[in-house]
Amino acid sequence: MQAEPLYQRILSDLTGRIARGELSPGQMLPSETVIGAEYGASQGTARKALSLLEARGILERRQGRGTFVAVSTDESALFHFFRLRDAQGDLVTPILERQSVTRRAATTAEAALDAGEVYEIDRLRRIGGRLAAREIVTVAAPRFPGLGERETPANALYPFYQRAYGVAILTASETLAPAVSTAGQAGLDVAAGAPLLVIRRTAADVAGVVTELRNCTYAMDGLSYAVDLR
Known part of the structure; x- marks a missing residue:
């Protein structure tokens, strides 16, 4: 060898x-x-x-x-991991409206986290003044002890993971799918029939260990998803 x-x-x-x-x-x-x-x-x-x-x-x-x-900051996390742009092509900044944190048993769909229990973070965020984003984030409970008792930051979770737990998110893979809203869809300010974008993300740390699963639903009126390819 x-x-x-x-x-x-x-x-x-x-x-x-x-x-x-x-x-x-x-x-x-x-x-x-x-x-x-x-x-x-x-x-x-x-x-x-x-x-x-x-x-x-x-x-x-x-x-x-x-x-x-390297130190993850709110600005760097937003630049690297958030891809929504407004009609002028500028990066939009989501603002946290409210969130809840629940500890529960992991599901089979969360097997990649390799944990019996997870923390689920349910977040509603405003974009351009309206509730336009809902994110369901899950992480392994043993790796983030006491997460439910901690005050998490307003917008970016990745700098919080690094500051509070020494966990640095390095890579993420996403799948995107279009959807159409129903009345009262996920607590968002959208009418029935409005276009949505559903993004499923798997994020890993510097060692390549799957650290976070994230399901996001975005109201896409006036927004686009931009990716730079190199």
């Missing part, structure tokens, strides 16, 4: 340390020289591993200061 490249071993080990909370958000890493020496590698090999982690959004380099574990 071919040996794992040394840069890949550095990359995997650092990722694991971040996922386990041994390296916390905002923490500065040692220099490339020090990291290389720790693994018996050259500075160039360490630089390659760090550059790949930076490209994945796990690390961030700050000019003249060093390399740090």
Whole structure:
């Protein structure tokens, strides 16, 4: 069996340390020289591993200061994981109207969370002054102890996960499906027959572990869903 490249071993080990909370958000890493020496590698090999982690959004380099574990902010979470635009093509900001948090048994549809119990976060949000978004979010209860007793942030959950639990969401996959509203649909301000967009998201942490399942229903009058492809 071919040996794992040394840069890949550095990359995997650092990722694991971040996922386990041994390296916390905002923490500065040692220099490339020090990291290389720790693994018996050259500075160039360490630089390659760090550059790949930076490209994945796990690390961030700050000019003249060093390399740090990336910190999720409300702005970065909105930019990376929220894709709705208004008629002018500008990103819209959803504003939390109300939410509830319930602990319950996991369903078979939530098997990817690998937990017997989950927290379900039910959120209604305003877009452009009207109730236009409902989100049902589920996470594994053992990984987020006491979530039901904590005050969660107004808009972005991902920075909250990182601050409160050291859990950093890195990737997400989504499926989209059109729908048509019924009267009083999901508590949204929509008339019967209005267009809806249903988005199902599976989000994973830096180690690739499925961390969150999210079902979103959006009233799409005057809105569009935009994706940049590279």
